[in-house]
Amino acid sequence: MIRIKTNAEVELIRESALLVSDTLAELASIVKAGVTTEFLDKRAEEFILDNGAVPSFKHYRGYPFATCISVNDAVVHGFPNKREIMEGDLVSIDVGVYKNGFHGDSAYTFGVLPVLDEHQLLMKVTRDSLLLGIEKAIAGNRIGDIAFAIQDYCERQHRFGVVRELVGHGLGKNLHEDPQVPNYGKKGSGPKLRENIVIAIEPMINLGTKDVVYDSDGWTVRTKDGKFSAHYEHDVCIKRGKADILSSFEKITQRESSNSALLGGY
Numbered sequence: 001m002i003r004i005k006t007n008a009e010v011e012l013i014r015e016s017a018l019l020v021s022d023t024l025a026e027l028a029s030i031v032k033a034g035v036t037t038e039f040l041d042k043r044a045e046e047f048i049l050d051n052g053a054v055p056s057f058k059h060y061r062g063y064p065f066a067t068c069i070s071v072n073d074a075v076v077h078g079f080p081n082k083r084e085i086m087e088g089d090l091v092s093i094d095v096g097v098y099k100n101g102f103h104g105d106s107a108y109t110f111g112v113l114p115v116l117d118e119h120q121l122l123m124k125v126t127r128d129s130l131l132l133g134i135e136k137a138i139a140g141n142r143i144g145d146i147a148f149a150i151q152d153y154c155e156r157q158h159r160f161g162v163v164r165e166l167v168g169h170g171l172g173k174n175l176h177e178d179p180q181v182p183n184y185g186k187k188g189s190g191p192k193l194r195e196n197i198v199i200a201i202e203p204m205i206n207l208g209t210k211d212v213v214y215d216s217d218g219w220t221v222r223t224k225d226g227k228f229s230a231h232y233e234h235d236v237c238i239k240r241g242k243a244d245i246l247s248s249f250e251k252i253t254q255r256e257s258s259n260s261a262l263l264g265g266y
């Protein structure tokens with residue numbers, strides 16, 4: 001069942017979503033070669049707690065960390081660990097916060113210079129596919145219109161792999177609510193989008209095969225062929241019939257551009 005939010009609820013989700021964005025912006029300043037993903041996770045958790053919220057992911061179905069940090073061939077749900085980030089890494093960071101009874105959930109992929117051309121393209125295409133999906137998040141459209149836009153752009157136009165096993169989702173009082181928001185599907189299919197529905201759209205796009213495997217930790221999802229993957233996620237509300245993006249990449253991209261270790265300039 002899709003729960004339509006009140007205007008007041010949407011504003012609380014926006015507050016949580018913007019705190020997630022600010023958390024990702026904090027990390028954008030400190031991601032560089034030599035830093036461990038565990039350090040980034042600790043910094044994110046501190047920042048979230050300092051801002052009167054709690055990390056949504058910690059203890060969610062037993063997930064042990066505040067963030068998911070998925071490096072290179074890790075697609076999503078990577079465990080922060082003691083491995084040091086290296087030049088050429090793609091570091092996808094997914095953050096959720098719970099504040100005032102509502103969740104925010106957003107993800108961003110950072111490229112640690114020097115980044116291979118094919119990986120730069122993967123990042124750009126994944127991010128552009130998110131924006132193309134968001135353009136379809138308007139009243140009267142269906143979930144399948146978002147899904148098709150993302151799949152068509154990534155698969156047909158760029159021959160990248162669109163992960164099937166994981167999907168975007170509604171969010172609000174719960175981190176995961178109806179509807180599911182796949183990154184593949186048919187135009188005109190699925191639930192209809194209506195005023196004050198809130199969804200997280202999150203394309204997970206692979207340079208090679210769409211197929212994934214699970215690590216022995218039971219969480220980390222990796223590409224089957226070991227090629228790199230990228231992941232961006234925004235929380236979006238249907239407002240006045242249009243897509244209202246509740247999270248924001250603005251501060252993240254500013255910090256990314258001023259961090260000389262990172263690919264920037266989007």
Ligand code: MF3
Pocket residue numbers: 056057058060061063068077094095096105106107169200233
């Ligand atoms: N953004 C991811 C999702 O919506 C993160 C949740 S993973 C978990 O699925 F760690 F919380 F489990």
Ligand code: CO
Pocket residue numbers: 105106168169200202233
């Ligand atoms: Co999500």
